[in-house]
Amino acid sequence: MFDSEVESSSFSGSPRRITFRQFKKVNNPHSIHGIYPYRGKMSSLDAAHVIAQLPCGSRLLDPFCGTGTIIYEAQLRGLRAVGVDNNPLACVIAKGKTEPLDREETLARLEETIAEARALSTTKSMNDAARKYFHNVTADQIMRVLRCSSEFSPFLLATFYGSICLAARACNNWLWTSTSIGRINKPLRKVNFYSVLQRKARKHIDHIIGNPPVTIHKHDTRQIQMILPRSSVDIVYTSPPYFDALDYTGYYTKIVMDILGTDRSSVRDGLIQRYASYKEEMWNALYAIDKVVHDESLIIFVVGDRMVRKKLIRGSDLFSEIAPWANPCIIEREYTKTASGLWDTINTTRRKEQVIIWDLAAGGRK
Numbered sequence: 001m002f003d004s005e006v007e008s009s010s011f012s013g014s015p016r017r018i019t020f021r022q023f024k025k026v027n028n029p030h031s032i033h034g035i036y037p038y039r040g041k042m043s044s045l046d047a048a049h050v051i052a053q054l055p056c057g058s059r060l061l062d063p064f065c066g067t068g069t070i071i072y073e074a075q076l077r078g079l080r081a082v083g084v085d086n087n088p089l090a091c092v093i094a095k096g097k098t099e100p101l102d103r104e105e106t107l108a109r110l111e112e113t114i115a116e117a118r119a120l121s122t123t124k125s126m127n128d129a130a131r132k133y134f135h136n137v138t139a140d141q142i143m144r145v146l147r148c149s150s151e152f153s154p155f156l157l158a159t160f161y162g163s164i165c166l167a168a169r170a171c172n173n174w175l176w177t178s179t180s181i182g183r184i185n186k187p188l189r190k191v192n193f194y195s196v197l198q199r200k201a202r203k204h205i206d207h208i209i210g211n212p213p214v215t216i217h218k219h220d221t222r223q224i225q226m227i228l229p230r231s232s233v234d235i236v237y238t239s240p241p242y243f244d245a246l247d248y249t250g251y252y253t254k255i256v257m258d259i260l261g262t263d264r265s266s267v268r269d270g271l272i273q274r275y276a277s278y279k280e281e282m283w284n285a286l287y288a289i290d291k292v293v294h295d296e297s298l299i300i301f302v303v304g305d306r307m308v309r310k311k312l313i314r315g316s317d318l319f320s321e322i323a324p325w326a327n328p329c330i331i332e333r334e335y336t337k338t339a340s341g342l343w344d345t346i347n348t349t350r351r352k353e354q355v356i357i358w359d360l361a362a363g364g365r366k
């Protein structure tokens, strides 16, 4: 029994049985998942617990893989994992966590880059949108590394982007929480960005396993049938874009994208994150996913509720209505201590999270 387990419930389809638990905390500090603070990142403890019960060697798809929490945990347990996400930054992080690498070579490359960055006589200044969060010295160091990072592997890029987030928080005296990201806390502290980067790389590199191979596609899941063969997926496991329409290019990612010069609005345009069109867009995604699963596939979605004009809409109701699959099993649980949980405390609402399981071998299609 896990010490963080508070309750468990199980789904029992024929002949499969999966137990779901609720964890008191969502993070595993001794893992690679802290490499980047992505908004909407799912609990790695939850993912690890579910994946440990899935048949090793199965082909698993996460069609909204974000920074690859599920994909990494699947790789760790020997599943053949494929991740798809239309946010390019999320895909870099997911690749960085799962691609094989040579430890010594990677750390040496980082040291060379830092030496090269220090030696630059001049560099471009950071744009105003991002600069306001950093001490001048830290901002200059970030821009120097950026200029020297063109050969970075996905792991080094993921470390670089995660270090930018960490440095933004440190420059603001570590006062940022998930609800106060972006609030400027003067005086801004001087933070040595090179040390942040070195420490972060050393902290995470030993968690890279790189095998079995994983594929991450930067692609729109509404057209997933264009990149995956028909009936090729045994298990779909995902936390789809949230029903309360989070901005996956916001928060820390906005700062990173501003520094990289990424056109955020064009990234956002490719994501399902407008409440008004959520149902229709998600319908398209589910029907596209249906083309790549087969008659025995197992499909697991972790979804949540949304408050609309003081009325609670259950995520599982919406997904049960629009999915092409029949007889869902629904397991409802409290949000663990996350930004969503905090939001509920502030707004005195009690939204819940649901796990929806469709076992096509037992339930079939509608």
Ligand SMILES: C[S@@+](CC[C@H](N)C(=O)[O-])C[C@H]1O[C@@H](n2cnc3c(N)ncnc32)[C@H](O)[C@@H]1O
Binding pocket: 038, 039, 040, 041, 042, 043, 063, 064, 065, 066, 067, 068, 069, 070, 084, 085, 086, 087, 090, 219, 220, 221, 222, 238, 239, 240, 241, 242, 248, 270, 271, 272, 273
């Ligand atoms: C809840 S997040 C997944 C987070 C992920 N489980 C993790 O731990 O990092 C949902 C993801 O769906 C992605 N997304 C939204 N619309 C998409 C689309 N049309 N095609 C592919 N991915 C999309 C977002 O970019 C976001 O990363």
